[in-house]
Amino acid sequence: MLAGILRRVARRLLASIPALFGVVVVTFVLMRVLPGDPAVFFSSGPSAGKEEIEELRRSMGLDKPIPVQLVRYLGEVATGNLGRSMTTGQPVVLDMTRRLPASLELTCTALFIALMFSVPLGVAAALRPGTPVDHIVRMLCTLGVCVPTFVSGLLLIYAFYYLLGWAPDPTGRIDIFAAAPPDITGFFLIDFALKGDWEGWWAAFSQLLLPACTMALFVLAPLARMTRASMLAVLGSDFIRTAHAMGLSRIRIIVAYALRNALLPVLTITGIVFSTMLGANVLVEKVFSWPGVASYALDALLASDYAPVQAFVLLMAMIFVLVNVTIDVLYGIADPRVSVS
Amino acid sequence: MTADLLRVENLQVAFSTRHGTVTALHGIDIALKAGETLGVVGESGSGKSVTSLAVMRLLDRAGKITGGRVMFEGRDITHAGHADLRRLRGSALSMIFQNPRAALNPIRTVEQQIVDVLAAHGKLSRANARTQALDLLRAVLIRDPEARLNAYPHELSGGMCQRVMIAMAIACEPVLLIADEPTTGLDVTTQQTVMELLARIQAERGMAMILITHDLGLAARWCDRIAVMEAGRVVEQGETVALFEAPAHPYTKRLVAASPTRRSTLADLAPPGLARDAAPVVTVSRERGPGTPPLLELVNVVKSFGGPTRAVDAVSFRIPQGGALGLVGESGSGKSTLSRLICRLIDLDDGDIVFDGESIARTPAREFHHSPRRRDIQIVFQDPNDSLNPRHNAFDSIAYPLRRLEGLRDGTALQARVREAAARAGLPLDLLQRFPHQLSGGQKARVGIARAVAPRPRLLVLDEPTAALDVSVQAVILQLLDRLRREDGIGLLFVSHDLNVVRMLCDDLVVLQAGKVVEAGPSQSIFQRPQAAYTRMLLEAVPYFDPQRTELLKTA
Structure with a gap:
């Protein structure tokens, strides 16, 4: 069983290499084709002379033809060197390892919150289709999708920070005057917990809550609607009728029989939602000054800073592959019918 | 006279649909004593399943009991609350369904599902739950019960799933079991063993049973009394033998006429009032010289799907021009694979398929739709x-x-x-x-x-074309196929598990088992003198509908 899973994972990872290669090449070419000249942007100032810009361009290797640049870049990527960011002056890999945990922590928390609400809401709607419960859930979902994250984020800040004063000021992962936890995993909640600093944990958590809720609101709809649809289909199936005919209790039928079967398609959607969230949360990161990878990549893009953008796209592609493999493995464990084929 | 175990009085059920309320049952009266078996027969849409679901109070949201009552063990359960119903269902009053694989939870093991039923009615002793489940599997005669405990439904055959379903249904020793088409879709031999099992359990435990079926043969073989339903009404009911020997209601007569018996011919099944089909037809006799090649000839056809055994193993037979050949066997015998090979939807591994003197096995299946033979x-x-x-x-x-x-x-x-x-x-x-x-x-x-x-076309491949149809419709379709063959000279390859139907329609018969031909020859002689043991077993398993024979069976 375990050996089979490992073999499948290995095969899937190997099969994803051509796709990743394609991503690297396409991003590279796209960045070169887009207007904007990094040499102009990063030269000492508006007064920089033509020669100075040429000099900079030569030192960045931009004077060579694009195929030559591409080959050199691919060689560097293969050795794990993703280049240096012109904006921060740091190697991109270092920047990424600092910022990725922030994004992941935010996304995972948001996904957790979204699942905590969307699954019960979807189940409630499916148990009473066509009733007010169903309509209220549908309205909540529609609202969540319709309101852009920067609006809902600002609304949440206005209500909980400005009006009520419950939330801390929305400036990053932790209060500027507080000490960051020791760098163990990069996830503040885990690091604080490992250290046993619960005061710090609470501070980090209260910083995290608003942005996470903003993101959760946005993905509530796909998850809740999927749960409802899949739950409705399962509730109408033969084995649920059997369970009723055998006199099983209502709660057991709903949880052990219906929900467990209904969650299988929800699992697939969760994978897709997670990947989307990680890339699309740039607005949330901007609104809450969250030091994540998405806002980092956006800044780089505006500055025509090639290396961080390319690295970001590659990172997203890799995470997408990993998430898909994970979902596949989980699906195989949850559904005995899959492991056979 | 003892009190009735179940009495359904003037039961009316209506469904609310998009086009208004549709009445499904117009006042049903049936009664059942302890230990008795009642057959409810009728064609699709007659309301047999709705009756059983209404008795169990399992109608879906749209269905509602609008009148009458259901008395179970002297209690009116028509308006019993959820908690009362839950205690009754599965313990005193149990049910098994058609399509057993879908009726079981796909992601729970057999053991878990049996234990769930026991636990729901407080019959479970935590210490030996596994032993209890094992005993139930033994009671339904499952081979290798220890291994089956950890199996999931998709790992079991249809017959096995139905046994598991029965094990769950009898786990709490109900006094009444409702079996809704329990053997439809199963092979004839499996069908027989499942029915024998049900009858045995019923006798051992003194359980009453309602058998809902469209198959008159099955009802005649296993039931004490029969209720015939049509369009939401019970049109006739009575003792099995008396009812089928002298059906009074025109609908019962028509059903009886349309059900194939051991001796019936296609003409016997003719429903009255279909003059066009019943009109005498001129048989087209075609001049065929002795040198005419057969329409279809299979030579040692082999197909395997990579498993340890071959799906089709060295099968040879021929169909003459305008002939009709029946291909019978149980599920997994390779008959569907064979029909797909002949239609050239899949490629064969070895051997040859010759159509009208020309080999069609050379053209790959992917290219075959360009072949002029595709039309034929x-x-x-x-x-x-x-x-x-x-x-x-x-x-x-x-x-x-x-x-x-x-x-x-x-x-x-x-x-x-x-x-x-x-x-x-x-x-x-x-x-x-x-x-x-x-x-x-x-x-x-x-x-x-x-x-x-x-x-x-010149050859029609028919893959169980009547399996999903009611008997009266089946009769008409069979007559139509026979007419196509006689009038237009179309050759027929009839794939079926229903031996009665094959016998009436086909001149020749090929019996398949595990991909091999076990017997082949003219249908009549195979039916009268089957040579292979497998063929005999298949023939014996068919629940013939035959009033005279029913009597013999009951007294035997």
């Missing part, structure tokens, strides 16, 4: 519902092969050909504009046949 071999599929495109009306479905294979464009020529095909399949022309959901099962079967005969 057409297929009619098993399920008339799933084999029609729901977004195509009957006209488009029938026109499709004409457009694809003969390149006909919209116009009078295409119109004429579609009308001709529909007429040959006995499909009224005013139905051509209808979509599948607006047609009955029999009409859909005719669309499927019209589509197959439209390109004027």
Whole structure:
């Protein structure tokens, strides 16, 4: 069983290499084709002379033809060197390892919150289709999708920070005057917990809550609607009728029989939602000054800073592959019918 | 006279649909004593299943009991609350369903599901839950019960799943078991063992049973009394033998007439009032010289799907021009694979398929639709519902092969050909504009046949074409196929597990088991003197509907 899973994972990872290669090449070419000249942007100032810009361009290797640049870049990527960011002056890999945990922590928390609400809401709607419960859930979902994250984020800040004063000021992962936890995993909640600093944990958590809720609101709809649809289909199936005919209790039928079967398609959607969230949360990161990878990549893009953008796209592609493999493995464990084929 | 275990009095059920309320049951009266077996027979839509679901109070949201009452053990359970019902269901009053694999939870093991039932009624001792489940599996005679405990439904055959279902249903020793088409869709031999098992359990435990079935043979064989239902009413009920020997109601008479018996011929099944089908037909006799090649010849055809055994193993047979050959066997015997090979939908590994003197095995299956032979071999599929495109009306479905294979464009020529095909399949022309959901099962079967005969094929491959149809519709479709063969000289390859049907329609018979031919020859002689043990077993398992024989069985 375990050996089979490992073999499948290995095969899937190997099969994803051509796709990743394609991503690297396409991003590279796209960045070169887009207007904007990094040499102009990063030269000492508006007064920089033509020669100075040429000099900079030569030192960045931009004077060579694009195929030559591409080959050199691919060689560097293969050795794990993703280049240096012109904006921060740091190697991109270092920047990424600092910022990725922030994004992941935010996304995972948001996904957790979204699942905590969307699954019960979807189940409630499916148990009473066509009733007010169903309509209220549908309205909540529609609202969540319709309101852009920067609006809902600002609304949440206005209500909980400005009006009520419950939330801390929305400036990053932790209060500027507080000490960051020791760098163990990069996830503040885990690091604080490992250290046993619960005061710090609470501070980090209260910083995290608003942005996470903003993101959760946005993905509530796909998850809740999927749960409802899949739950409705399962509730109408033969084995649920059997369970009723055998006199099983209502709660057991709903949880052990219906929900467990209904969650299988929800699992697939969760994978897709997670990947989307990680890339699309740039607005949330901007609104809450969250030091994540998405806002980092956006800044780089505006500055025509090639290396961080390319690295970001590659990172997203890799995470997408990993998430898909994970979902596949989980699906195989949850559904005995899959492991056979 | 003892009190009735179950008494249904003037039960009325209505469903609310988009087009208003539809009455499904117009006042049903049935009664059942302890230990008795009642058969409820009728065709689809007659309300047999609704009756059983209403008794169990398992009607879905749209269905409602609008009148009458259900008395169980002297108690009115028509308006019992959820908690009361939950205690009754599965413990005193239990049910098994058609399509057992779907009726079991796909992601729970057999043991978990049996234990769930025991736990729901407080019959479970935590310490030896496994032993209890094991004993139940032994009671339903499952081979290797220890291994089956950890199996999931998809790992079990249909017959096994039904046994597990029975184990769950009898786990809490109910006094009444409702079996809703328990053997439909199972092989004849499995069907027999499942029914024998049910009868044994019933006798051992003194359990009463309601057997709901469309198969009169099955009802006659296993039930003490029969209730015949039509359009939401019980039209006739009585002791099995008396009822079938002298049916009083016209509907019962028609059902009895349409059910094939050991001796019936196609003409016997003729429902009254279908003059066109019943009209005498002129048999086309074609001059065939002695040198005429057979229409289809299979030479040592082999196909394997990579498993340890071959799906089709060195099968040879031939169909003469305009002949009809029946291919019978249980599920997994390779008959469907064989029919797909002959239609050239899949490639064979070895051997040869010769059509009208010309080998068609050389052309790969992927290329075969370019072959001129594609027109000559057409297929009619098993399920008339799933084999029609729901977004195509009957006209488009029938026109499709004409457009694809003969390149006909919209116009009078295409119109004429579609009308001709529909007429040959006995499909009224005013139905051509209808979509599948607006047609009955029999009409859909005719669309499927019209589509197959439209390109004027010379061989029709019929993959269980009547398995999903009611007996009266089946009779008409069989007569239609026979007429196509006699009037137009179309050869038939009839794939079926229903030996009665094969016997009436086909001159020759090939019996398949595990991909091999175990017996072949003229149908009549095989039916009278089966040589292979497997053939004998198949023949004996068929629940013949035969009033005279029923009496013998009951007294034996």
